[in-house]
Amino acid sequence: MSDEVSRFGVVEPEDLPDDLRDRVGAIADKSGFVPNIFRALGHRPAELRAFLDYHDALMDKADGLTKAERELVVVATSGANHCTYCVVAHGAILRVRAKDPELADRVSSNPWQVELDERGRAIVDLALALAHDSAAFGEAELADAREAGLTDDEIWDVGAITALFAMSNRLAHLTALRPNPEFFLMGRLPR
Template sequence: MPKNSRKTKVLQHPTQVATKQNPVAVQEKKTVTNSWLEVPDEATLPPQVQALFQEQRDRYGFVHSFFLGYSLNPEHLLLWFNYYNALMYGKGELSPKEREIIAIVSSAANHCESCVITHKAHLREVIKDPVFPDALARNHQEVELTQRELALVEFAIKINQNANELSPEDLKPLRQVGLSDRAILEAGEIAAQFSLSNRLTKAFGWKVSSEYDKLYR
């Protein structure tokens, strides 16, 4: 790896540290590998990646298959993870619920079941509701959304399904519900990021562990 890879800073999920109050925090080292590509021996990976894997084991009991698969290019994994964390957990105008809603509907639009499962779990953690995320993933028209949430959902779906049809007119509904241009950019970044991660997941068989679907129910 290039020398500067060691300088890559890994941002922390704000709830990534396991605690006694966290029912899914375990210490067992458990790896389930789902990848059509070679997966490196964890002992050969940079310390930042090994630490990231251990954080996931401490929190969930396993390492997400996306991270295992992407570790074949550890420098890119860390760069992606920093960007993903900034989008999903960093400072911004969208709420955690809104960000996870965008993640779910974007992944559903791309037929990425693994990403849908992952972010349904994250949304359950955020809103403490085991029913809403499943219903949202099935059909956003069947759940109760605020006008702001609905505008974000429709924008995210269009980015992932019909981006070539987007025009300035598509921004009007977002502004009408009070979203600033910076918030609209934030929503677009999240939706587009999932276009990337969904396609990587599907291209290389990075199927998520079935254990993920049991979290926070």
């Protein structure tokens, strides 16, 4: 197995433009390491900047979906798209935010059978409907989500997060992006 992080190489944080070095540095300070996605996208600074901006606009919202629910969408979408990098990376974040060391593995491997509360089930089902056959998505899926109590703003967030990570999953496939080893134990062992 190759030790390459990306088939297109990487850029280390110190070689990024100042604004990106600061943003990635803040993430590294919080997590203790630089997630490989930022190193892989670093050779295209405008795209990394746009990715971070859209990611932050969707994932850092204070209202609507909780941070754990947002990560639930990412893990369900990434599992549906067979994206190892995003399942591993965001599975780690979901484990931490949900305070559940098993949830991410269960959602990514069999999202249809994982036991969730009604709201979680609606979130995962909505993400899967968009991830698997977005052209068939319609009023029935919206009605199910609304019946489970999701607001239109929350439904939009599920859809937008699913769409962003469909793109992210495909970039990870393009680059053959390897997850950081640190992600594998996050949220499984006491810190």
